[in-house]
Amino acid sequence: MGVDAGDVHDEPRRRLFGSRYVLPRSVVAALEQVFAEPVGGVVVIEHSRYARLHRGMLATTRPNLILLAVSGAAFVADPEFLVHEYFHVLRQWRTAHMTRWRYLVESARRGYWNNRYEREAREFAAGAAEQYRGYLRDPGTVNRQ
Numbered sequence: 001m002g003v004d005a006g007d008v009h010d011e012p013r014r015r016l017f018g019s020r021y022v023l024p025r026s027v028v029a030a031l032e033q034v035f036a037e038p039v040g041g042v043v044v045i046e047h048s049r050y051a052r053l054h055r056g057m058l059a060t061t062r063p064n065l066i067l068l069a070v071s072g073a074a075f076v077a078d079p080e081f082l083v084h085e086y087f088h089v090l091r092q093w094r095t096a097h098m099t100r101w102r103y104l105v106e107s108a109r110r111g112y113w114n115n116r117y118e119r120e121a122r123e124f125a126a127g128a129a130e131q132y133r134g135y136l137r138d139p140g141t142v143n144r145q
């Protein structure tokens with residue numbers, strides 16, 4: 001299941017799935033400090049119509065994959081958005097805390113805004129965005145969490 005992001009060579013697929021966006025190294029380094037784990041395995045796709053199809057949201061995630069309706073530049077320009085999506089991938093998908101089925105059940109029960117996966121991601125991003133900005137400004141900062 002899921003999208004093979006390496007397979008975006010033909011035009012219809014490209015239009016549907018967008019194209020790969022490579023994050024600046026400084027952004028990757030700051031994210032790795034915030035999450036204390038490698039983020040290089042996560043593929044980011046920009047201008048994805050597939051993401052846009054999801055009720056007008058800015059992004060949707062899958063295991064090791066972030067599909068953006070917007071540009072990669074807009075994504076990295078918004079630390080709270082960035083950290084929020086990486087939280088879904090690293091702390092929910094990767095740990096198998098979240099599955100598509102559980103997410104759907106939660107959403108059906110509580111809606112998009114109030115489902116626990118979104119609440120967790122929002123809470124984490126609200127707390128960690130400032131820390132992320134600090135790491136971005138000063139890459140040598142020791143993780144003091």
Ligand SMILES: [Zn+2]
Nearest residue numbers: 084088118121
């Ligand atoms: Zn979310």
